Amino acid sequence: MLLPPCTLGANVENAAFGCRCASLNARHRRLRLARRRSRVATTSPCCNAVSGSLNRHHEFSPTQQLISRGGTGLEGKSYFSSGIPCAGEVGMAITSRGFSGRRSAEAGKLPPGQYLTATFPVLSAGPTPNVPLDRWEFVIDDGTNVLRRWDWKSFRDLPSETFTTDIHCVTRWSKLGTTWEGVSLDTLFADLKTDASYTLVRSYGDYTTNVPLNDLTNHQAWIAFRFEGEDLAPEHGGPARLLVPHLYLWKSAKWVRGITLMQRDKPGFWESLGYHIYGDPWREQRYSDDK
Amino acid sequence: MWRVGKVVALHDETAMARTITLEVPDWPGHLAGQHVDVRLTASDGYSAVRSYSIASAPNSERRVELSVERLSNGEVSPYLTRELVVDDRLELRGPIGGWFVWRPQQTEPIQLVAGGSGIVPLMAMIRSRASAGNTAPFRLLYSVREPGAVWYGAELQSLLDRDQSVSVTYAYTRAAPKNWPRPPSRIDAALIANTTWPSNLVPTCYVCGPTSFVESAAGLLTACGNSPDKIRTERFGPTGDRR
Numbered sequence: 248m249l250l251p252p253c254t255l256g257a258n259v260e261n262a263a264f265g266c267r268c269a270s271l272n273a274r275h276r277r278l279r280l281a282r283r284r285s286r287v288a289t290t291s292p293c294c295n296a297v298s299g300s301l302n303r304h305h306e307f308s309p310t311q312q313l314i315s316r317g318g319t320g321l322e323g324k325s326y327f328s329s330g331i332p333c334a335g336e337v338g339m340a341i342t343s344r345g346f347s348g349r350r351s352a353e354a355g356k357l358p359p360g361q362y363l364t365a366t367f368p369v370l371s372a373g374p375t376p377n378v379p380l381d382r383w384e385f386v387i388d389d390g391t392n393v394l395r396r397w398d399w400k401s402f403r404d405l406p407s408e409t410f411t412t413d414i415h416c417v418t419r420w421s422k423l424g425t426t427w428e429g430v431s432l433d434t435l436f437a438d439l440k441t442d443a444s445y446t447l448v449r450s451y452g453d454y455t456t457n458v459p460l461n462d463l464t465n466h467q468a469w470i471a472f473r474f475e476g477e478d479l480a481p482e483h484g485g486p487a488r489l490l491v492p493h494l495y496l497w498k499s500a501k502w503v504r505g506i507t508l509m510q511r512d513k514p515g516f517w518e519s520l521g522y523h524i525y526g527d528p529w530r531e532q533r534y535s536d537d538k
Numbered sequence: 539m540w541r542v543g544k545v546v547a548l549h550d551e552t553a554m555a556r557t558i559t560l561e562v563p564d565w566p567g568h569l570a571g572q573h574v575d576v577r578l579t580a581s582d583g584y585s586a587v588r589s590y591s592i593a594s595a596p597n598s599e600r601r602v603e604l605s606v607e608r609l610s611n612g613e614v615s616p617y618l619t620r621e622l623v624v625d626d627r628l629e630l631r632g633p634i635g636g637w638f639v640w641r642p643q644q645t646e647p648i649q650l651v652a653g654g655s656g657i658v659p660l661m662a663m664i665r666s667r668a669s670a671g672n673t674a675p676f677r678l679l680y681s682v683r684e685p686g687a688v689w690y691g692a693e694l695q696s697l698l699d700r701d702q703s704v705s706v707t708y709a710y711t712r713a714a715p716k717n718w719p720r721p722p723s724r725i726d727a728a729l730i731a732n733t734t735w736p737s738n739l740v741p742t743c744y745v746c747g748p749t750s751f752v753e754s755a756a757g758l759l760t761a762c763g764n765s766p767d768k769i770r771t772e773r774f775g776p777t778g779d780r781r
Contacts, residue, residue, distance in 0.1 A: 372771060517637075
């Protein structure tokens, strides 16, 4: 699925499919783009994230009617006027009889397959660890030697940055424009010489996740300790979590305690349990078998 | 890879929840606790995908059951619980997940703690245990709003009637049956201490429900002496996503 992000969370697989449906899909995409341009001021965010649902109430009926005209009467069967089955038999998405769905104005900002939420859902594998600040430390090592170590005070004495970013969870919610305060990994890695290309990020509670070193530097990652002006809550990773927002959020390890530099990539917790080794939301790298 | 499942049965668990039985010809099998992604596609190609836990035990009929709670402002759940009819087809991806799972090879005591529709993957574990002939002792603590909101109630009762090594404790949060010993309230330390396995038996605990419920239950289990690495959690709900 190495395709440009598809704006409406639609089936990017289809576009790669070499049948007439592909060109039809291309037409749909153009129409969707036109539609995206046409809907501007009519919508406003009114999200209320309840489980597993896109919590938006906007429909944009005039253009939607335009788009759905071609499908009317063919629902559940095929896009082919010839009557040749397309769905199912050749791997195309099947149309869900009677489903129209909801589109959101911000869909263009979302990676494929994501929906927008205004709340801040939680995904953790176990209980939330309690990490007292007087015992907190953050260590960079190479698997053998400790290269850098901070306690809470020396960590907080480092220059911090306030930044605003979008975050994307593999469980399909995305949250736009979140504001954090944290210490850039560039600050933590300053003057550190290494020939390692990979890292394993380690947490209190024994969670681990792997991230290439290049994804942690160059102003792409922070150890964050404040969210929307407040100290980071324990269930969201407080006292401090990694934030590497250009990857799915499971890479942004909560309750972070250190980073181990590695010569070779090695899967972390979720990466060993069916989730993608790298996790780029824009390429929809959710599960191990995603390209 | 997306698979196509045909709806072969629909069953209302409550006024707000429906179980969908799908026949998936190329289903590779699953483990109790895993989930699937379900994709709905509109006639213009727009699609929406949500994750749902699998309710059924692994079986040879290549059947997959999903129990879905209807969220009034949801995009997918109203369709699945209202529009879908038998013989419709649904696209599925999965099974997914390798952490929040119970395997029939496990023999240690199992503590299940469900909040509301968090019962689904835990029911899959109970069913999987039964179909595999596994005799590991299971306890379920099932927190639910009121008696009418219980899912799989009759099946749980019939299981209790014939299998002494399974026990279920209901904890009602809004309304309890008449003469129920515990007034409606959220789970608390006393309930966890009195109804879950003693920690010296080293049970594996599976906790599933809304985030606030899971935070609370997992914390209480830890406070009772259970090691955090024996507690597996899955969260959803107003601040979560699954189901």
